[in-house]
Amino acid sequence: MEDNIDYDASPVIYGKKTMGEQxxxxxxxxxxxxxxxxTKAESLGYTEMAIARVCNYV
Structure with missing residues (x-):
């Protein structure tokens, strides 16, 4: 999904990079x-933004 995601932090999970490097x-x-x-979304024409609430009672 390289054409949809701006940043991939998985190298830390797989031990290829340290947290500092990442x-x-x-x-x-x-x-x-x-x-x-x-950003990838902007380059694809998406201009809307939504911030989802994790907890509806906060």
Whole structure:
């Protein structure tokens, strides 16, 4: 699903990267988006956003 997902953190699960390495990579990607790089959803034309509530009583 590489064309739908912006960030894959599975290398930490499989032991290919440390949390620190993965965190640095995520921060770098976040900075790219902050500076104008489109997310996968944006590049596919999706502009809506919904924040689901985990607990309805919060």
């Amino acid at each position: 965190g640095d990579e995520l921060l770098a990607m976040t900075m790219e988006v902050v500076n104008g790089k489109q």
